[in-house]
Amino acid sequence: MTHPVPPRQPVAPRRPVLLGRGSWGEARRIADIVRKETVGGALLLAAAVAAMIWANSPWAGAYEALRDLRVGPEALHLNLSLAGWAGDGLLAIFFFVAGLELKREFVAGDLRDARRAAVPIAAALGGVIVPAALYLLITWNVAGAGKGWAIPTATDIAFALAVLAVIGRFLPTALRTFLLTLAVVDDLVAIVIIALFYTDHLAPLPLAAALALLALFAALVQRRVRAWWLLLPLAVAIWALVHASGVHATVAGVLLAFTVPVIRSERAGGTDAGPGLAEHFEHRFRPISAGVAVPVFAFFSAGVALGGLDGLTGAFGDPIVLGIVAGLVAGKPIGIMAATWLTARFTRADLDENLAWVDVAGVSVLAGIGFTVSLLIGELAFGAGGDEHVKVAVLAGSLAATLIAALILRLRNRTYRRVHELETADLDHDGVPDIYESDSSGKVEG
DSSP states (O other), X not given: OOOOOOOOOOOOXXXXXXXXXXXXXXXXXXXXXXXXXXXXXXXXXXXHHHHHHHHTSTTHHXXXXXXXXXXXXXXXXOOEEHHHIIIIIIHHHHHHHHHHHHHHHHHTSGGGSHHHHHHHHHHHHHHHXXXXXXHHHHTXXXXXXXXXXXXXXXXXXXXXXXXXXXXXXXXXXXXXXHHHHHHHXXXXXXXXXXXXXXXXXXXXXXXXXXXXXXXXXXXXXXXXXXXXXXXXXXXXXXXXXXXXXXXXXXXXXXXXXXXXXXXXXXXXXXXXXXXXXXXHXXXXXXXXXXXXXXXXXXXXXXXXXXXXXXXXXXXXXXXXXXXXXXXXXXXXXXXXXXXXXXHHHHHTXXXXXXXXXXXXXXXXXXXXXXXXXXXXXXXXXXXXTTOHHHHHHHHHHHHHHHHHHHHHHHHTHHHHHHHHHHHHOXXXXXXXXXXXXXXXXXXXXX
């Protein structure tokens, strides 16, 4: 006698994972970027501290004289102060590298998958909208304060990674990737804000000339031309014309980056054996950006005379200061957390089983370290050195975000160590951690 076979129960579809580990290639690339940016962050901190000490010493006048020293040809509208050269010139290199990183991430990285890309994009937008709204709410009745709405919307990736090097050495790869990608998208949003809202006048002829040279630059790099003696003068000319047009010159860095191809060229006989041109440029210019451009800008921007206890008390009585600090310390994490949670809700995704929402909260607070780009927007909004209170607010907000993030992340350090051991275990000694070769979940208890 045969018994009927019970019907097979349908297998529930696997829910998407939020902030999953990603691929080994992506993890290795992120680790390389983190190492370089951590060194840059240490230099940034050293430069900022040196500027603060000098600006509050008996030799403060010498610091101001150096910062305001003007060099460059007036005929080309390039007779800028050293602080101006740092903000308009050196930060263009910073945004060039950020643009390369963003394009590589979305063209050849894990974020070419739209579902994975949605999380950092949504988080970055939330981390811009909420701080700006909170700032405007606090400064509602303050005349002239509205132009500083974008100051608390930025994330300083070099500063944040330098902090991670001290307090989060075992932070899981997924969280590092989330923070890095979030910050890069944040930088792109910042450059769009600068171009749209902080351009006082527009000169059409220099802008048209810049776009024509940009098209030539794009044609050359699309043909995989690497000759520095050709590309570098062309890039400098594009930067100078964008500067002359009235658009902030750092925009040129992102425009140049977006023309650079990411995928290796196809030649007769197969794929080009060398790295893609974007990767080639990134390796060349990231050390300059992290080791020179950002620290020099920090040195010329962070030197604010505090004026002792009375000066600090007066600064924190200013609604603009309170708006910036609140935007960085509260607005940033609230916006990032809310956007990430909503993304998970709408996509029906589950947070990676080795992570908890408190981990996302810690990284979101860390994204409140504004510093470099916040100082830049502050100068554009209120004039270079025009409002010392803005610098006090950015420094105070970034420091507060650092301390709060350190407290949150340190509470989970034991779990992070276990995840780190899992992610780095290579029992077969083939150079690839076993977790990236296994189909197992690799869940860590505790």
